Amino acid sequence: MNEPQPASRHQTLAALGGVLSALAGLAVGSVVAGILGSRQTPVVAVGSAFIDRVPAWLKDLAISLFGVHDKTALRVGILIVLLALAAVAGILAVRRWWAGAALTAALAGVGIVAAATRPDSGQIDFVPSLAGGVASLLLLRLFANRLSTSTGTSGAVTRRGFLQLAAGVGIGTVAVGAGGQLVGGRRSAVKDARLALNLPKPPTLEPPAGVQAKGATPWATANADFYRIDTALSVPLIKPSDWRLRIHGMVDKELNLTYEDLLKRDIVHKWVTLTCVSNEVGGDLIGNALWSGVLLKDLLAEAVPSPDADAIQSRSQDGFTAGTPLSTLTDDRESLLAFAMNGEPLPLEHGFPVRIVVPGLYGYVSATKWLVDIEVTRFDLFDAYWTPRGWSEQGPIKLASRIDVPRSKAEAGPVTVAGVAWDQHVGVSKVEVRVDGGPWQQATLAADGSIDTWRQWHWTWDAPRGNHVLQVRAFDAKGNAQIEAEAPPAPDGSTGLHSVDVRVS
Ligand SMILES: Nc1nc2c(c(=O)[nH]1)N[C@H]1C(S)=C(S)[C@@H](COP(=O)(O)O)O[C@H]1N2
Numbered sequence: 001m002n003e004p005q006p007a008s009r010h011q012t013l014a015a016l017g018g019v020l021s022a023l024a025g026l027a028v029g030s031v032v033a034g035i036l037g038s039r040q041t042p043v044v045a046v047g048s049a050f051i052d053r054v055p056a057w058l059k060d061l062a063i064s065l066f067g068v069h070d071k072t073a074l075r076v077g078i079l080i081v082l083l084a085l086a087a088v089a090g091i092l093a094v095r096r097w098w099a100g101a102a103l104t105a106a107l108a109g110v111g112i113v114a115a116a117t118r119p120d121s122g123q124i125d126f127v128p129s130l131a132g133g134v135a136s137l138l139l140l141r142l143f144a145n146r147l148s149t150s151t152g153t154s155g156a157v158t159r160r161g162f163l164q165l166a167a168g169v170g171i172g173t174v175a176v177g178a179g180g181q182l183v184g185g186r187r188s189a190v191k192d193a194r195l196a197l198n199l200p201k202p203p204t205l206e207p208p209a210g211v212q213a214k215g216a217t218p219w220a221t222a223n224a225d226f227y228r229i230d231t232a233l234s235v236p237l238i239k240p241s242d243w244r245l246r247i248h249g250m251v252d253k254e255l256n257l258t259y260e261d262l263l264k265r266d267i268v269h270k271w272v273t274l275t276c277v278s279n280e281v282g283g284d285l286i287g288n289a290l291w292s293g294v295l296l297k298d299l300l301a302e303a304v305p306s307p308d309a310d311a312i313q314s315r316s317q318d319g320f321t322a323g324t325p326l327s328t329l330t331d332d333r334e335s336l337l338a339f340a341m342n343g344e345p346l347p348l349e350h351g352f353p354v355r356i357v358v359p360g361l362y363g364y365v366s367a368t369k370w371l372v373d374i375e376v377t378r379f380d381l382f383d384a385y386w387t388p389r390g391w392s393e394q395g396p397i398k399l400a401s402r403i404d405v406p407r408s409k410a411e412a413g414p415v416t417v418a419g420v421a422w423d424q425h426v427g428v429s430k431v432e433v434r435v436d437g438g439p440w441q442q443a444t445l446a447a448d449g450s451i452d453t454w455r456q457w458h459w460t461w462d463a464p465r466g467n468h469v470l471q472v473r474a475f476d477a478k479g480n481a482q483i484e485a486e487a488p489p490a491p492d493g494s495t496g497l498h499s500v501d502v503r504v505s
């Protein structure tokens with residue numbers, strides 16, 4: 001046997017290829033995490049999972065060895081283990097591609113599983129590790145190809161080609177990693193600014209007297225449970241000190257406001273139930289919160305809209321727009337420029353630092369988050385974001401009701417059937433329930449919060465064994481019944497009665 005290359009020369013390069021692929025994967029993972037607003041970069045995910053699982057003695061040992069630097073030590077430790085295994089993957093990949101690929105995939109898999117199983121993990125937290133894994137695999141393949149196409153070429157040529165690729169990947173990794181740092185750093189600066197705020201507190205966070213119905217959905221939706229709908233792939237990051245709102249267009253006097261200006265004004269705290277037009281019958285794209293902010297009515301009164309204007313076009317920092325009837329901002333309904341939600345500064349995902357809240361309108365035509373601009377205008381002069389995309393220009397919320405318990409099973413005997421009904425800024429006057437298409441029975445309504453919030457209801461069912469269908473319908477404040485005909489969310493909100501199949505045993 002006369003080997004053209006000493007295997008060990010290639011071995012070092014192969015290991016280097018594995019290490020560079022892994023580092024590039026980590027950089028991609030942290031950039032993707034930054035863009036998605038996820039905290040779960042591959043190293044953070046694995047590190048946090050590790051922290052939750054280490055025995056107490058090891059934790060104590062780490063703290064006594066490294067003190068306050070125990071977390072840094074953990075990161076470095078994870079990195080050393082990862083890079084050592086990545087070097088092995090690089091060597092394997094040149095000899096048997098599948099073995100190197102399998103090891104790389106397994107390493108990414110650890111990150112994916114760790115990220116997806118964090119107690120606070122959301123649906124997208126596995127994506128950074130997945131993206132990092134895919135990037136690593138692709139690069140590993142490139143490196144392995146460079147080394148194995150060497151048959152017939154001289155060792156020096158192979159080596160030069162490989163090193164050029166390695167240098168390119170190294171530079172790319174540093175650039176991508178720096179980008180990740182920038183996004184991540186900006187995010188934590190805005191988070192810190194949010195935490196440092198000391199906003200006027202609402203007098204109470206308690207529900208209005210008597211509105212808490214038994215069972216089912218709580219009156220107030222916690223910020224962490226509040227549905228989130230928007231077009232923002234990465235959450236816009238705006239520091240309160242940088243925030244400006246311009247109110248302009250068809251007005252006598254243009255206004256320019258800072259965050260401080262807002263806080264100096266009269267502040268209103270108001271329960272409003274927000275609803276998404278995309279909510280299916282029985283769906284959960286709805287939440288009730290105590291919003292704090294200033295009245296848009298007051299601001300608009302200062303700007304003095306022209307009598308010809310009939311709309312505002314509100315714009316977020318990332319370019320989303322909503323078109324809202326001027327009348328819904330100037331009438332008695334207390335539409336808000338909101339900066340707080342349930343007594344806390346708006347969460348980043350819910351529009352920090354300032355958003356609009358209009359009782360009675362679906363979010364897509366009113367509730368602009370990360371608000372930076374309000375143009376007073378006319379509907380016939382513009383198209384808001386969703387209008388050319390198949391959604392109605394106007395979006396008043398439709399009367400609807402939902403059964404929250406039971407959702408599938410119950411025990412025979414008295415069963416509490418409960419849920420919510422809503423018709424913001426009109427009000428709900430009555431809710432009825434029926435079983436298996438039988439006669440409608442009147443449910444008990446919790447005391448009214450206001451016509452701008454959902455209304456909790458409950459009804460006691462003497463449930464017999466077997467399979468049954470529960471249905472609910474609501475009536476508005478004027479006595480009109482909910483629309484029974486089924487319609488999909490597009491173009492202006494779903495209709496139809498919510499039905500639940502219940503197995504009673
Ligand atoms: N900037 C911005 N604001 C937005 C949206 C958006 O895509 N971008 N979506 C709207 C829609 S469709 C709804 S239903 C509400 C949802 O608000 P939430 O995510 O705080 O629940 O925000 C509205 N405000």
Ligand SMILES: [Mo]
Binds near residue numbers: 277278363
């Ligand atoms: Mo929405």
